[in-house]
Amino acid sequence: MKFSPSFESGTLITRYKRFLADIRLDDGSEVTIHCPNTGSMKNCLYPDHKVWFSTSDNPKRKYSRTWELMQTPNGECIGINTGRANTLAEEAIQAGTIAELSGYKTLKREVKYGSENSRIDILLEDDNLPPCYIEVKSCTLLEGHQGYFPDAVTTRGQKHLRELMEMVAKGHRAVLLFVVQHTGIQSVKAAKHIDPDYANLLKQAKKAGVEVLAYRASLSCDESKLIKACAVED
Structure with missing residues (x-):
């Protein structure tokens, strides 16, 4: 970008x-x-x-x-601008930076889905693959040497996890993608000390088959882009 x-x-x-x-x-x-x-x-x-x-x-x-x-x-x-996260994710997918999300023909943004009336951030589709529903979250909280999400209680984020699990139950692919917009963060972990309900629900989502990815961004006043994967800690 x-x-x-x-x-x-x-x-x-x-x-x-x-x-x-x-x-x-x-x-x-x-x-x-x-x-x-x-x-x-x-x-x-x-x-x-x-x-x-x-x-x-x-x-x-x-x-x-x-x-x-x-x-x-x-x-x-x-x-700071969390609205940039979706575009960073889209550009990285199209550039092939996120290898786990390659191979799809079409990419759509803000598509209605789920029984709780949400819009998925990114939907990937291909005739030969199950649709892939991607929820993008911007991660900026660094405490010590550890990155965390969320930085406040998020009932909206909890809803998104439930809907991603719903997509997996329907035979689709579902991905939670952390866009790490803090150059000091090397790994991401659920902030159980901030939102224990979200942390517990994320564990359930992983067990249900929701994939969890995290990619770090390079940030400058001229250009920002996702550059490499980082670990998602349990």
Whole structure:
């Protein structure tokens, strides 16, 4: 995913009201930008450290700037814009980066599925293969040397696991794909200490046949892309 123009930079002052953040631009002025992240952003907020943002030319937007990246105190980079995860996954599948998801002819986004009325992030189809339902999750929580998902209790995420199990029961293929948008994360684990129900349900999903994959992203102000698989810990 290449960005044109490249993201601009500033420093974080604070995030508030969930979808807003104040930053200080390089010229010293302060502006409010949109924060496209619905999670708690635990361990992702570092005041006085560098951020990067994109700018929209849409005149209808109240806040033209969108927070994209955050630099940690030790120089790692975090993808703040969770909306990028699906596109990163799609591009990686089409490029053949995710070997486990190769061999399909068509890729569709946001297709209705499941008895709980969801939309699957990505659906892969081929005449000679069972359809493959892929739920994409952005992983950014790093504690110590371990990456975790989720960073807050997620009833929506629990619903998605149930629906993936439902697809397996129907004879389809179902995949939970963690897009790791934190350059310091080397492996992913269910955050049982944050959402034990999600962690337990993930164990059930694995036993039921849901495949769980994780791929790390390289992140910069010019381009982001998935580059390699990382371990999913039990």
